[in-house]
Amino acid sequence: MLRRIGVFDSGIGGLTVLRQLRRAFPQLDMVYLGDLARVPYGGRSVETITHYAADDVRFLLRFDVDAIVVACGTVSSNAMDALRGRFALPIYGVIESAAARAAAVTRTGCVGVIGTQATVKSGAYERHIRTIDPDIRVVGQACPLFVPLVENGIAADDPVAEIITDRYLSAFDAENIDALIMGCTHYPVYRPALEKRLPGVTMIDVGEALADALRSELGPGEGDGRVEYYVTERSAAFDQVVRIMDAAVDPADIKVENNFI
């Protein structure tokens, strides 16, 4: 039975995944790390993403965790084999469970994936979905501006968010998708804009899919339900971004630790 897990993300967006994990595992102890000193990962090379992710895992191992959850879509789609080869404990990413959910819900047999450039370029979702059902067509679209827009307080109903959403999602206009994987931790913030632009399409929250899948697979876990938060630095807009991502966390409770980067 799990007692304590480590959860990391390139930044603060992973709090959307952590919230889902806390819902599914209220008893489990969790240690969260957001690598704000090196965020964003989504436009970087596979080599750099892997290097940073390995640092992040190594930090979490100090807390005697039983497993690692990779909240970051970019790391989950680019560095899982490397991480699993390097570390002995179980490491869970967001791809498999979201791919399974998409394959289960699609009726048209066509699924959309939005994510960072590195996530879409990796083809990870397509590979996993086609392992489940090779007849499903997967259409990917990178949305690199969503992260800086969210982090600069541009809300889902802001005209800028709507223009950019319209441009990115027009990639699906000629496709018959009925499910869309929101493949980056920041994207649930834009869910209202996504649903407005793609009415009738089922939105898949990767944090929710992962939390539900792990709960089924691993049971409830034990522990005291304590959560510790670390970041590699406090950036200029730190408090504001924390509040956008998870109203339940007090920014003052998040500690800074960067002696490992």
Place this chain on the structure above:
Amino acid sequence: MLRRIGVFDSGIGGLTVLRQLRRAFPQLDMVYLGDLARVPYGGRSVETITHYAADDVRFLLRFDVDAIVVACGTVSSNAMDALRGRFALPIYGVIESAAARAAAVTRTGCVGVIGTQATVKSGAYERHIRTIDPDIRVVGQACPLFVPLVENGIAADDPVAEIITDRYLSAFDAENIDALIMGCTHYPVYRPALEKRLPGVTMIDVGEALADALRSELGPGEGDGRVEYYVTERSAAFDQVVRIMDAAVDPADIKVENNFI
């Protein structure tokens, strides 16, 4: 007489400064470093900015340079004292020369400064301008979305650029500015949008001001006019961003070196 200088920036934007330096010093040898593996610096803490900038200087010292030019507005406004205290060679940032130019051109006695969050928060331009003339009023405005917009190919005449420009520059509507310091290497790309929103205001290109000031102070320099380009990685949109910044550089001529980070 200078023979070889090292020039660094958090990323590719510093090529706009390098272009001005090559215009002013056609004979000088130059080594450019863009820290793409850790870009952007503009929202990070002073501690992290200083740490990364010191790594960048240390890398350039390998090339036996006579001086360092900090192209990055964020480093120039937050880490110059720390860098000058740590390294023995001359280190030039973009603040002093742009501040002097702004003080020289303003007739209204009110100057605007746009830059990253860290640049505006530092108050560096204000301090330098008021050393020259304590009666000049300096109004700063952070424009954190300009960098990601430029790097994602959003041109100056795009409606999104115009909406965001309008919001940021509305900070100057109640002020009588007649000069605006474009305090980040990416901003010259948006000069047309800035000029349209603030007609009659003199735009100050910090790379141009720095190159002119150094040329007057240091003479023409000697050398073979060779320029070497390094980055700490090739990001996903690398070639595209290089072309936006400087059409004279072939992305294929830029080497990757990251053993120092």
